[in-house]
Amino acid sequence: MQYIHVNDDKNLVFSETDRPKILPDECLIKVKAIGVNRADTLQRQGLYPAPKGESSILGLEVAGDIIECGSQVNTWQINDAVFGLVAGGAYAEYVVIKASQLLALPKHFSYAQGAATAEVFLTAYQCLFTIANITTKKIIENKKSVLIHAGASGVGSAAIQLAKAQGCYVVTTVSSDIKAQACLRFGADAVINYKNTDFVQWQTEHHAQGFDVILDVAGGDYLTRNIDVSALDAHIVMIAMLAGRHSQPLDIAKLLMKRINITATTLRNRNEQYKAELVANFTQQFYSSIESKQIQPIIDSEYCWSDADKAHQKMLRNENIGKLVLLVN
DSSP states (O other), rough: OOOOOOOOOOEEEEEEEOOOOOOTTEEEEEEEEEEEEEHHHHHHSSSSSOOSSOOOOOSSSEEEEEEOOTTTSOOOTTEEEEEEESSOOSSSSSEEEGGGGGGETTTTOOHHHHTTTTHHHHHHIIIIIISOOOHHHHHHOOEEEEESSSTHHHHHHHHHOOOOOOEEEEEEEEEHHHHHHHHHTTSEEEEEEEESSSHHHHHHHOOOOOOOEEEEEEEHHHHHHHHEEEEEEEEEEEOOOOTTTTTOOHHHHHHHHTTTTEEEEOTTTOOOHHHHHHHHHHHHHHHHHHHHHEEEEEEEEEEEEEEEHHHHHHHTTTTOOOOOOOOOO
């Protein structure tokens, strides 16, 4: 089969390899579309290798058709249109996926929409619901406020929709007025352009009680500022470090006074049981909302997979609003 290989010069080139073989609890997917993630660009640079035992080929999410099912798989059939999550291997004509990590492609979805859904929505769901424990009961009793950094990103656009679906008050930060308008369309209640407004100052003036949940892809000095804008018993969930891996010294007194919970998390290197439960919980709570079009993946651009480098460069320039998707010929 063909796949996209990272050569010694860190360039993307087509290469050939054997079609992967499946285990009894897996399915083989003929890939139709691939979601592009920042993890792909990091792995390409040699900064984020695949977990031990997983495919070294780029790519974390796909949509396509099942062409083979393992002997233990009884929930899927050959020719089912599906999308799902992998720990590697998506930039290829065929990819192996655990049956427990597949979701049925909704009838109104294109393959591109399927490929734009799994990684960002499951990551956002993990942060907001599994970790920060936003629940319907708590929303009814006390409306939660959520601050989402990089709201126009794939994860950001998904997190806005999921939080709003649970009745949260949602504020997000972005880098341009165009992205700000997009986040308002996604459902955000307020948007802060951090190029001209400091979000700590904005919180002081407009939301003095602070935020119950903060979803942070920035890291760096954002951590201390997130603590400043946190409410009592807040959850700060960190999923990336685009602003740097080191923070200013923390004021531990603020952590104690506000009883702040700080969690750093990834999804790619979680075990199979964790991912299966995450998929099952997300499906139970939100799949019907996807089918009814109440929540939808946001796609910025679609590329032929031979133009994967163009998608990577656009992501590295932080120009995308929503997801970038590769279409396999």
